[in-house]
Amino acid sequence: MEVTKRLAEFAVEMKYEKIPEDVIRQAKFAIADSMGAVISGLEESTVEIIRKVLVKDYGPGSATVLGCGMDLAAPGAALANAAAAHALDNDNISLTVSGFVTSPIFFALLAVAEEEDGLSGRQLLEAFVAGYEVEAGIARGLGVYHYANGWHSTSTLAHFGASVAVGKLLNLDVLQMRYVIGVAASEASGVRTMVGNMINPFHVGKAARNGVAAARLVQNGFSAHESVLETNWGFCNAFNGKGNYDLSAMLSGLGEPYDLVDPGLVIKVYPCCGLIHSGLDGVLDLKKEHGVFTEDLRRGQIAVHELVPKTMNFDHPENGYEAKFSIPFCVATAMREGSVKMSHFNDERVRESGMQQIMGCVETVVHPELRGYETFLDKEFTDVTLELKDGRTLQTRVWRLNNRGSKGRPITLEELKEKFLGCTGSRYGKEAAMGVFRKLVELEKVADIREVTACLK
Known part of the structure; x- marks a missing residue:
């Protein structure tokens, strides 16, 4: 079963115009939620240490480290922003992945979009949905076994989502996307015992950073195993063990329905696990x-x-x-x-x-x-x-x-706005924060993503 190939084809063939309206709406809600979470997490000691020790190695560049007046190369900005988004455990959750998907995917995309001279909101949304759905597909096949046996799926699986999303943004072809998935499999790591300490947000940051690296490497001629998910010594056997995963489940229901809406994600109304x-x-x-x-x-x-x-x-x-x-x-x-x-x-x-x-x-x-x-x-x-x-x-x-915030009791636009203002208003003021929020919930209308990041320097 050519699972890696089919997932790569799904991502490469995805077109914004064919993505259902409710999926786009959910993607925009998820992105707005994570953007607010970044600002609220900026002053956490975890994030400050990451910026001080690691991020300085990625400068100068053209990708924004939000809220810091700092521009770095895309991998560094992706690391800093994604870690900040998860620093207070207040960003949204994928039920299928049993972890945090939006932040590592989107902040990898955001950094690369700026580095590519400002791509559009439509391009980011298209790539975001592609990465999210591929990651969710892999998670369906691995099942709860992956998480229950100690892997921090927020970290291990986010490498696939972020890498595929950036590969989509860079217009990689199917073979290149298969290589991207191969690189992601080699970068994937993270154990669940780290939940509750400083490594937890770092897991999110490194997945975003490594997603940028994987796609950039392949864009420049790098190759990897073409079928890393299903091969005998590949990801599934190594991480789950033979007999503890279902390759067919990775493809069944792929985009029918979209995982973003069924079972959907949870936008947190409580800033805790x-x-x-x-x-x-x-x-x-x-x-x-x-x-x-x-x-x-x-x-x-x-x-x-x-x-x-x-x-x-x-x-x-x-x-x-x-x-x-x-x-x-x-x-x-x-x-x-x-x-x-x-x-x-x-x-x-x-x-x-x-x-x-x-x-x-x-x-x-x-x-x-x-x-x-x-x-x-x-x-x-x-x-x-x-x-x-x-x-x-x-x-x-x-x-x-x-749960409140889930498909059964979804968060409203007004509730999301209140949460966003609570995360950003004290730093930027209510009027400026509202301006950013409006751009995010109408992201498909943004011609250059730097229109958004310029407001959050």
Whole structure:
């Protein structure tokens, strides 16, 4: 089965005019969301270190490091911007990949588009969809096994998405695109134990950087194995092992429907690990419906899939970033604040005695029906139980595909605008930030992408 060839053909043959309108709309929402996330992540120590130690090696250049007044060669700008976008774990998630796809793909594209003297928004959207769908196709074939066995799919699979997207932007042919996929397979890496520390955003940045490098190498005559996905010593056997993947699933449904809309992506309404968003929806829904306050709570139980606590494993976080991967902290925040916002994740709040007390009332358990790969995502839910001091027990179940921000409860244009302004308004002012937002949600009308980056220098 010539999987690598077919994926390459799919990307090369994609035309903007044939992409459905709802797919383009979703792509624009995803891009606007990640662009806002970059600005909010600029001052994180992870990003500052990356800029200081690594990015200086890529200058000077013609690609913008957003918000920094710095222009670098495309690989450096892609690295810096993509890492910043994921620094606060607030960019959007691909359900199929079980990870973050938009940021590594788009910031690789953005850097190259500027370096190519400013390509259009339509060209970027076309390339973005191509890279996204190819990455999602590979993820379907690898299945949950890839993620569950320790690979950080945000990093490993994003190399394919970013590389193919940039290859599409550079108008590579089918054979060249097969080489690009081969280079991406050799660059792919990243283990899940790094989630919750500084390597997490670096995984996103390096995938963007390496995607630029892969496509540029091939553009200049570089070659690689033409069938790296399916060959005996190729990517699938090496990363998943024989018998633990399905090559046909990589091609079935490719573009029918587009993965961007079915099952779609999740635009986060809570700036923390997406695995607890169903639980936070449940807590906030019960709190609103029944008028529950923190002082009413005797015990809260969150019943989740067995894979969730393996990633969200900071039961006793020591800082604001670890708190994003702490079920007790996230649930306690929702109970106390009636919301979960960026400002809640700071070191002082984590150590606060009142917060520690509420966290002590939260118990995480694995639901007996949520074991094994086959129940992850499509059949996944979170059960929330709140036992109150007055003797009442409140319960609700929220399905993963019905999270706020997902296909079942999609974010509105107004909600996306509010999130974008929250990420960018304090740095650029509301009027300027709104101008950028309008360009992003009408990206197909932008003749030169530098019209956007010039506003975010």
